[in-house]
Amino acid sequence: MTAVINFFTRTQGKKKLSLVDWVSYIFLFLGFLIIFLPVLWLLLNSIKSQFLLQKLDTNLLPMDYERIGRATVYGPEGKEIFMMKDLPSWVLYWSDLSEDERSQHDIDSFISQYGDKEFYALRSHFGLVPGQSKELIINKNLPEWLIKYPSMFPSAKKEYDPESVISVLNIEEVRLLSEYLGLKPYKPNGFTSQIFVTTVDSETSEVTEYSVSRISANKDTVNARLISNPQAGIVKLPKNEIILNKSLKPAWINYTNPLTKNVAGMDFDAVRCLNNSVFVTIVATLITLLINSMAAFALSKYRFNGQIIFFIIILATLMVPASVLIVGIFKMVSVTGLTGSLWGVIIPGAATPTGVFMLRQYMLTIPDELLEAARMDAASEWTIYWRIVLPLALPAVAVLGILSIIWRWNDLILPMIAVSTTKAAYTIQLCLLDFQGEYIAQEHYQLAMTVVSLIPTTLVFVFLQKYITTGIATTGIK
Template sequence: MTDVIKFFTRRQGKKKASLTDWISYGFLFLGFLIIFLPVLWLVMNSVKSQFLLQKYDTNFLPMDYERIARATTYGPDGKDILIMKDLEPWVMFWKNLSDDERAEKDVVNYIKNFSGNEYYALRSHFGLVSVMAKDLILSQNLPDWLIKYPSMFPSAKKEYDPQAIVDSLVDEDARLLSEYLGLKPYKPNGFTAQILVSMMDPQTGELVEYSVSRINPTKDTVNARLVSNPKGGITKLPQNEIIINKNLKPSWINYTDPLTKKALKSFDAVRCLNNSVFVTIVATLITLLINSMAAFALSKYRFNGQVIFFVIILATLMVPASVLIVGIFKMVTMTGLSGSLWGVIIPGAATPTGVFMLRQYMLTIPDELLEAARMDAASEWTIYWRIIFPLALPAIAVLGILSIIWRWNDLILPMIAVSTTKAAYTIQLCLLDFNGEYLAREHYALAMTVVSLVPTTLVFVFLQKYITTGIASTGMK
């Protein structure tokens, strides 16, 4: 720690900091913000709840709001908007709970504590309409086609008259069956969690509560609905006058649920990480072997077309990766590597960057060492393995570290080779499983993104000295 303090308090040999010192530390601080602030923002967002992410919360810390439920019901009297307070926290998070957690909640008995539109809203929120309607059809010996009616095509529905059956039931049963069948005037009831804010009434001086969909810090006002009169419409409140109750509440389930398969049954974090580790290690070893052998040939041998080969290798650096997708796909398919991790490893085994880097470094190794080895009857393989490879370890270490980072973060090759084989997914490909069309899981995706960054970050932090040493030595004579 003392070395760190000494480094950040260095001067140009003077007691007071000079203009150059202030400029240097200014650039250092600016570089820190540019590089690490987005990473810190990602980490802090990874422990925010799905509710905060859906509300586009811009707070740096995971400050959770005090919440309130806004429900919308439909019936013979039309649309009704109501605000529900003092609900259990798990009611707000119902859609984010796992199947095991839902099974632990006795929602049937819980909604019996409510009546009227509050009961109907919670019944739809918990997904009990279809369950209770099917039980009603079976218990009342109603026609079996009623169960299949909601999923029928419009042309098939014309053959039946469900309204006649609904009219023969008592009011509560008729409403339940109408909601299940989607008969007018009933529509799917809405239920959403909102932010509870309060503001002093300028006339009475009393604290009045409002329900807010989301808070945009770039705007001066927020759209709110009065809790005591939700049907009164939207009111614009000055943002600098509202009172928001917030508390620090990290959402650790963003990490625990995916790692324990509670977030998504198809997402196996351990399997994905193992696949990535296997691909990274094996691909890096193959890359180091092939690139070092190619660099050895280009730096220590003289043959016709040597310069042409080297220029062609360097020219591939200017080819965008997107242009190679079709060619790699055909190669993987024709060689039978599709659906296998080897289809991810083999196509990127040789890299032009690695060949160039190692060649430039091997040029600094004296040719006299090779001539002396040949005079001692050493084979070319012995020269490569016992002389060139050990002497080029600084550059090889750099290439190995870069290869680990490249292969771990690679998404294009896995999408080409193993996109149809879920068992062979790497961690980067597995992250795409959270991009649902109807169900958002950004909180899980952000958390698993942070997990995927940990290995490469550790590699870079603990091996960065080899990167600087190897790159500094490359090309020097």
């Protein structure tokens, strides 16, 4: 720890900070912020709840607002809106919970604390109506078409008369089945969690409580409903007058759900996606390094006919935009039967002109005398490449290795060309794309899994960057 403090308080010789020190530290700090803030933003957003993300919440921290339940119950007296305070958060977020998490709560004992309209609201909220209705229909030996009735077309519904069938039941049972069947005056009841806000009257300092369904970033007012009298309708409150009660609430389910295959309506397997990506990245990088360094060795250390032409052709491919090659690569992959196989991702990108060029330029700096000495030492050309040239080109090889790992890990185009038809071969980038479907958008999972997908590349960089700075080849020859 003292070493770290010493490191960050170093000065230019003298004890006191000189002007150069100030400028250096300010520069370093600004540079750090420019690079680190977007990363920090991503990290913090990945633990925001889906609700906050869909609202385009601009807070840096995952601050969630204090919530209140708003229920809409339909009955003989018509539509009634009322507020339910002090509900536990698992009730408010019930629709976001996974099956596992739902099963941890005892709904029946919870709901039995309530009566009347609150009971009806929560019964709908927990989705108990269809189950209890079906049970009732079977127990009372009511006709079976009742079960199918809610999903019938209106024309088909006309052929039945549910009211007369259920009229034999008691009032609670009639209410349950009416809610299920959608018979007037009953309807499925509504329940939403809303933001709890307060305003303070500047003169009387009287506090008024409201519930708000959303606070949009580009409007000056919010649509609020008075909690003491919800039926009174909606009032527009100026945004700068409302007081929000926020609390820090990281949504760890963004991570835990996808990692435990608990994403509703999707077959997301993080382990499989990461495995595919790791396989592609490692194998492709090894092949890339081998092929590129061999090509660079030949181009830099041998004299042969057409050497310049080969070099120019390799350089020329650098100037072709990658998007031009998409169709060609697709045809190549499908003709060779690699579609749907990870090798279809690995092989087309194995030889990179950038890598050949970079390694060739580095290998030119290795003295030819070393190769001649090795030849005198009875080394085969392969031995010269493997035991002399490759170790001496290690700094350049490490750079290319890091680049290749990052390219491969982040690559989206090649996997889309080669394996988009085969779910089992999806790399992590394709898997992430899946969260953004035509009908579903699960940015909260996407952000969290993006963070997970960043971990390997970060680790690789931390681990390999010392090889860049260690100039092994710089010592030895005079």
